[in-house]
Amino acid sequence: MNRPNICITIQDIQRFIGILLFTGYHSLPQERMYWSNDSDISIPIIWDTMTQLQFRNLKYNIHLADNTKIDIHDRFYKVRPYINILNNKFQQFGIFKHHLSIDEQMIPYRGRHSCKMFINRKPIRFGYKSWIFASSDGYVFSFDIYQGKSENKYELDGNVIIKLLKALQKPNYHKIYFDNFFSSFKLLSYLKQMGYFATGTVKDNRIEHCPVESIKVVAKKERGYYDYRFEKLCEIFVVRWNDNLVVTVA
Known part of the structure; x- marks a missing residue:
């Protein structure tokens, strides 16, 4: 106090x-x-x-952290103990769901903080962006708050997935789902090597020269048209089809 x-x-x-x-x-x-x-x-x-x-x-x-033990690399050091307690409580019975998802979520906040963000065209435009690791029925097993870009060979978004998946004891027991903000061919290859089953929509510039038909070609086809490729070395399946928009999933 x-x-x-x-x-x-x-x-x-x-x-x-x-x-x-x-x-x-x-x-x-x-x-x-x-x-x-x-x-x-x-x-x-x-x-x-x-x-x-x-x-x-x-x-x-009230304070949640000891100001004499400041971690200068953690912008949320003042609430980090509470975040850790919550994540431990969320996982106290283990991660018991087969189907898991990782996505972003906004925490509303209009005060002053270096990590506060403005994201246009979102239901919550001002606040903290957080990463949520949850089950298919919405139970949160872990979360963290975005602090800014970091260097990683799998880029910021892939690094988020790798960090959150460390909580899993048996990779091959679960199936992981995420959207195109996170996914890339490199990330899927890495997850395959680590024993994870993963599925996600993918941006066109992240499929590493996969020879599926281009978005422009598929967009001119009838609705329901699709093209696919299977990469045998890492066993990654890529399919692209024409819906309201062209969708790519790996």
């Missing part, structure tokens, strides 16, 4: 986190409204749990 004269108990911390979770799905325009006595927005469960002053003091002073 920043102020040693504030008396806080473990129960206060638990109540504070509970209110944060509650306000995550019961949204009001302003924080102070959660303690309002107005009949149309009154929430007794909040003001019976903690006063507004107690909540603000906790919010202002």
